[in-house]
Amino acid sequence: MTSTRRVGIVGAGPAGIMAALEAARLGAEVHLFDTNATVGRKILVTGNGRCNISNLGADPERYTCADPAFLETVLTLWGPDEVLARLEEHGVLTYATPDGWCYPLSDSAATVVDALAAALDVAGVAVHLQTKIADLEASAQGPTLYVGGPNDPRAMDRVVVATGGKAYPALGSRGEFLAVLERLGHSVRPVLPALAPITAEVGHLHTLQGVRLDVRLAIDVDGERRGETVGNLMFTGTGFSGPAAMDLSHLVSQHAGGSVTVSIDVLPHHRGRLWALLKAKRWEAVPLRILLGAALPAKIALLGVQMAGLPPDARMVDLDWAEIEAVMELLGRLTARATGTRGFQHSQLSTGGVPVTEVDPETMASRRVPGLHLAGEVLDVIAPCGGYNLQFAWASGALAGAGAAQG
Numbered sequence: 203m204t205s206t207r208r209v210g211i212v213g214a215g216p217a218g219i220m221a222a223l224e225a226a227r228l229g230a231e232v233h234l235f236d237t238n239a240t241v242g243r244k245i246l247v248t249g250n251g252r253c254n255i256s257n258l259g260a261d262p263e264r265y266t267c268a269d270p271a272f273l274e275t276v277l278t279l280w281g282p283d284e285v286l287a288r289l290e291e292h293g294v295l296t297y298a299t300p301d302g303w304c305y306p307l308s309d310s311a312a313t314v315v316d317a318l319a320a321a322l323d324v325a326g327v328a329v330h331l332q333t334k335i336a337d338l339e340a341s342a343q344g345p346t347l348y349v350g351g352p353n354d355p356r357a358m359d360r361v362v363v364a365t366g367g368k369a370y371p372a373l374g375s376r377g378e379f380l381a382v383l384e385r386l387g388h389s390v391r392p393v394l395p396a397l398a399p400i401t402a403e404v405g406h407l408h409t410l411q412g413v414r415l416d417v418r419l420a421i422d423v424d425g426e427r428r429g430e431t432v433g434n435l436m437f438t439g440t441g442f443s444g445p446a447a448m449d450l451s452h453l454v455s456q457h458a459g460g461s462v463t464v465s466i467d468v469l470p471h472h473r474g475r476l477w478a479l480l481k482a483k484r485w486e487a488v489p490l491r492i493l494l495g496a497a498l499p500a501k502i503a504l505l506g507v508q509m510a511g512l513p514p515d516a517r518m519v520d521l522d523w524a525e526i527e528a529v530m531e532l533l534g535r536l537t538a539r540a541t542g543t544r545g546f547q548h549s550q551l552s553t554g555g556v557p558v559t560e561v562d563p564e565t566m567a568s569r570r571v572p573g574l575h576l577a578g579e580v581l582d583v584i585a586p587c588g589g590y591n592l593q594f595a596w597a598s599g600a601l602a603g604a605g606a607a608q609g
């Protein structure tokens with residue numbers, strides 16, 4: 203049945219755009235508001251401009267939220283296949299890398315935004331740009347949005363709030379609307395940087411600045427392991443960047459004030475092969491550092507030898523086996539004290555916001571405020587780098603839009 207509802211959507215990021223398209227598809231009169239001058243402003247910078255649009259392996263275990271069953275429902279209804287098929291209907295063709303990361307065929311985020319802007323136009327969505335929604339009121343007659351200030355009320359039958367979190371505030375999302383949701387009765391978990399570079403007292407690791415490699419990275423708080431991942435890491439002058447560090451950065455944000463340690467094993471994949479090489483060359487006059495270089499960047503090989511207190515060119519034949527073992531052991535646990543993250547300006551996501559237990563997973567309808575639906579990063583859901591966060595934004599947006607039009 204065609205919807206006759208008037209649906210207001212606050213925020214034209216991926217969640218709000220998808221909500222608008224689904225609501226319009228069901229026949230609703232849709233009004234989409236954003237403070238920015240164009241829709242999908244943040245989409246443009248995703249995936250370094252390539253837009254890592256989804257991930258074929260997006261299952262609930264990849265996500266962190268208050269209720270895994272919530273993600274199970276969302277991803278059953280709108281998994282990567284459904285999202286990619288709908289994006290294709292809107293003119294976005296995609297491909298997946300062998301490890302499941304999905305990108306537009308154009309490898310260009312700009313073409314994704316262009317296609318979605320055109321789809322909004324074709325669907326007849328009224329897009330109100332450079333328009334800030336200052337407030338929202340809920341009543342038995344339906345929610346009212348206030349444009350700019352108290353003097354411009356817009357009555358709606360349903361409202362979708364898709365205002366994002368606080369990451370990358372220059373692109374419009376500053377978390378301001380969370381205060382409105384809190385006043386209306388939602389709880390709001392502290393909003394902190396996630397998917398951000400980690401700052402640390404790098405000490406002797408400063409020589410590794412610019413080095414990039416796959417590692418096993420762990421975060422310990424007050425001596426207790428809180429998270430571990432295997433992925434690509436970049437050593438920087440101020441700490442650590444790259445997916446491995448960013449994927450666990452929320453733990454650093456959440457435990458600021460505690461004693462947070464970053465532990466790095468630089469041989470997550472090739473330790474066995476390196477051991478075999480060292481054994482084969484045990485009595486040769488070759489420097490240990492050169493052999494370590496078979497599996498590691500030269501700077502790390504040198505640091506390992508130096509940290510064990512050995513001369514840089516110490517030769518295999520001159521070393522005790524225990525000294526060789528000590529170097530290999532050190533390379534399995536390079537450590538640095540984390541001091542924080544590089545903050546919202548450098549983060550791709552924020553953790554915190556409204557807990558998912560306060561919305562219905564099938565329609566994203568608020569369990570606290572009648573007529574209200576929530577979608578995207580405004581909800582307290584995080585996932586690692588790899589397209590999982592956009593997948594959640596599209597999926598929750600689609601459910602919220604359909605729920606607002608017909609639920």
Ligand SMILES: Cc1cc2nc3c(=O)[nH]c(=O)nc-3n(C[C@H](O)[C@H](O)[C@H](O)COP(=O)(O)OP(=O)(O)OC[C@H]3O[C@@H](n4cnc5c(N)ncnc54)[C@H](O)[C@@H]3O)c2cc1C
Pocket residue numbers: 212213214215216217218235236237238242243244245247248249250253254255256333334335336364365366367369370373374375376378379549550551577578579580588589590591592593595
């Ligand atoms: C640099 C960077 C790279 C990223 N790369 C990837 C990637 O490759 N893959 C991936 O999966 N994820 C990526 N992400 C994360 C992804 O962009 C977010 O998960 C996603 O944008 C969240 O979508 P959203 O619609 O919930 O919020 P947003 O995209 O933040 O959109 C919210 C919108 O609401 C508007 N708004 C806020 N308040 C108001 C108001 N009061 N009135 C009107 N409008 C308002 C804002 O202007 C904004 O446009 C990246 C993020 C960044 C910053």
